[in-house]
Amino acid sequence: MSEVSVTKDVAPVANALVALSGVNKHFGALHVLQDIDLTISGGEVVVVIGPSGSGKSTLCRTINRLETIDAGSITIDGKPLPQEGRELARLRADVGMVFQSFNLFAHKTVLENVMLGQIKVRKADKKAAEDKARKLLDRVGVGAQADKYPAQLSGGQQQRVAIARALAMDPKVMLFDEPTSALDPEMINEVLEVMQQLARDGMTMVVVTHEMGFARSAANRVVFMADGRIVEEAEPDQFFNNPRSDRAKDFLSKILHH
Numbered sequence: 377m378s379e380v381s382v383t384k385d386v387a388p389v390a391n392a393l394v395a396l397s398g399v400n401k402h403f404g405a406l407h408v409l410q411d412i413d414l415t416i417s418g419g420e421v422v423v424v425i426g427p428s429g430s431g432k433s434t435l436c437r438t439i440n441r442l443e444t445i446d447a448g449s450i451t452i453d454g455k456p457l458p459q460e461g462r463e464l465a466r467l468r469a470d471v472g473m474v475f476q477s478f479n480l481f482a483h484k485t486v487l488e489n490v491m492l493g494q495i496k497v498r499k500a501d502k503k504a505a506e507d508k509a510r511k512l513l514d515r516v517g518v519g520a521q522a523d524k525y526p527a528q529l530s531g532g533q534q535q536r537v538a539i540a541r542a543l544a545m546d547p548k549v550m551l552f553d554e555p556t557s558a559l560d561p562e563m564i565n566e567v568l569e570v571m572q573q574l575a576r577d578g579m580t581m582v583v584v585t586h587e588m589g590f591a592r593s594a595a596n597r598v599v600f601m602a603d604g605r606i607v608e609e610a611e612p613d614q615f616f617n618n619p620r621s622d623r624a625k626d627f628l629s630k631i632l633h634h
């Protein structure tokens with residue numbers, strides 16, 4: 377798909393780590409992202425919510441360039457997203473991503489999963505990569521599982537390994553796309569707790585989730601999307617107690633009262 381770069385005169389926001397400006401994206405005739413302007417500061421936790429098909433995943437995927445955009449600009453730490461090659465691999469490492477499906481390498485151990493990117497992309501030596509992997513696995517509470525294969529772990533454990541793997545790259549920002557949606561209910565909290573801790577430690581995070589408890593307690597800001605647009609942005613208290621738009625009111629009444 378062709379790419380048009382539209383440069384807009386937008387004053388840079390102080391400490392902006394991720395900045396989307398005038399971002400538009402189509403899938404064929406479907407206009408999935410419409411004039412998205414979103415600036416995320418260092419250390420900020422932004423929760424993205426909205427109905428199915430509103431463009432939340434696509435938004436996340438454009439930030440580490442798993443999807444290209446048709447117009448607008450995206451910068452990380454003031455630099456435009458690289459188009460391809462080694463620069464792009466480095467960008468992907470700077471922008472950690474955790475998906476609903478854990479996407480671990482099935483034929484590598486948990487430890488190897490967390491070491492691999494450090495060695496391949498960050499050029500860490502094996503010993504340093506292993507030390508760091510073990511520390512991170514401890515931090516997310518799965519240190520004892522290091523020598524097992526992903527299939528031998530519960531979903532909650534696998535998702536915590538996926539988080540450790542992303543953290544091993546020292547990302548500037550972490551994107552989470554419904555990280556608990558595929559988990560059995562009893563495993564959701566162990567993953568949310570790791571994310572809460574990460575937020576308290578100052579990680580910059582973009583989190584797509586239906587976990588409104590997490591949004592209330594961990595988010596600095598809630599971004600509500602509908603039909604490819606950001607319809608409303610507010611602090612969690614303001615958003616949940618006093619949503620301004622009819623779309624948000626309607627959405628909240630459906631998810632909070634079922």
Ligand SMILES: Nc1ncnc2c1ncn2[C@@H]1O[C@H](COP(=O)(O)OP(=O)(O)OP(=O)(O)O)[C@@H](O)[C@H]1O
Nearest residue numbers: 403404406408426427428429430431432433434435
């Ligand atoms: N690769 C693709 N090709 C064509 N259409 C796509 C593609 N990916 C997503 N879409 C469409 O783009 C729209 C936005 O999808 P997206 O996955 O971003 O929504 P979402 O808000 O994450 O939804 P959900 O809550 O169901 O995960 C949807 O209509 C979807 O069907």
Ligand SMILES: [Mg+2]
Nearest residue numbers: 432433434553
């Ligand atoms: Mg989605």
